[in-house]
């Protein structure tokens with residue numbers, strides 16, 4: 001298993017954690033500035049009222065200013081009003097005329113500015129908020145600056161922020177907990193499935209029950225179920241195959257036992273001879289069957305010959321294969337011959353497997369063709385690649401059997417020939433392994449059989 005397997009849960013949690021953290025950060029920053037803005041408004045109003053009251057006491061703008069009057073302003077000693085308020089009256093050049101503070105005119109202050117101007121500043125290490133007003137008196141400009149420390153404002157801002165940030169933080173934590181728990185619950189059916197699969201017996205190929213699983217993993221469960229179904233079919237076919245093979249082997253072995261017992265018991269030379277001949281034939285059948293089973297196993301997907309493909313000359317292979325069967329054909333008075341390309345036709349393949357295939361095809365052709373018949377082996381090139389064919393004018397295969405003769409152990413009864421029904425199954429496996437297409441037709445003129453294998457071009 002790969003080491004960097006990612007847990008879906010931790011992946012989602014990670015993403016969620018980052019987004020919630022960002023959300024919390026942004027809302028805190030936005031909240032902070034909004035709070036400052038809103039907290040300032042009522043305090044600014046009070047500060048302005050104070051400034052107006054100071055202006056009224058000093059009679060600023062009336063032409064009869066009383067600059068030596070000292071108005072009462074909070075000095076920070078009152079518990080209910082911890083901020084200290086100071087005032088300064090200056091002329092238009094910023095020269096101080098009266099007041100208990102030495103508040104400087106704010107830089108942005110304009111001489112002709114009619115309304116009040118609020119500004120932030122600092123005095124003796126403390127943050128301050130100041131309002132500046134302009135009065136004109138007898139053609140002169142007077143400015144009043146009233147400034148206060150901001151402890152009350154700060155306290156209010158801190159209070160509001162605490163009421164925003166802490167609940168938000170708590171909400172974030174609750175959201176995380178809810179999602180974590182939800183994911184755990186949501187993924188529980190998968191965990192159950194995992195346990196179920198782990199605890200299954202090795203031959204238990206029942207479908208997985210994905211009813212409880214989240215919709216997102218249903219396709220995966222369906223795919224696994226599909227695979228299980230196919231496995232089931234393959235296993236059933238394999239079991240059938242083993243049973244059939246055992247059954248097929250039992251017949252020659254049982255015959256061997258009976259005949260060998262007979263040979264041992266009998267004193268008559270002729271009977272002994274007969275039994276030994278039978279033993280010989282049975283052994284041959286047994287050997288052929290075992291060889292066919294081995295050929296099937298070799299050519300199955302994942303078999304031992306899987307990868308030894310080479311470029312080979314199909315013409316030569318067909319000609320030599322035909323030559324090998326000439327004596328058997330002659331014995332039955334059958335005209336066996338090669339007709340087709342004489343030049344090299346190259347295909348990618350496994351020589352032994354292809355010979356096995358050809359042998360089974362020629363063996364069938366000789367077996368199921370009456371004496372005096374004709375068998376033609378041929379190789380030709382086609383637009384798609386190459387074709388190898390074996391054609392006879394024998395009994396032929398009825399259309400309804402043409403699909404099934406390639407199944408293992410399938411035989412058409414009444415041919416009068418012995419066999420186990422594996423020959424064409426081997427042909428089919430070899431063709432499949434070579435990505436070749438297999439075709440079964442009647443021979444030319446509608447009699448007999450023609451089996452062609454079309455090899456792809458490489």
Ligand SMILES: Nc1ncnc2c1ncn2[C@@H]1O[C@H](COP(=O)(O)OP(=O)(O)OP(=O)(O)O)[C@@H](O)[C@H]1O
Pocket residue numbers: 292360364365368369392394395396397405410411412413415418419420421422423424425448449
């Ligand atoms: N050339 C042919 N002409 C007529 N019938 C054929 C031909 N080739 C195959 N068949 C039919 O198809 C069936 C299946 O053939 P297959 O080669 O698989 O098995 P088999 O010849 O019966 O046994 P074996 O395993 O010994 O080859 C045969 O029983 C036969 O009836």
Ligand SMILES: [Mg+2]
Pocket residue numbers: 360363364419422423424
């Ligand atoms: Mg056969």
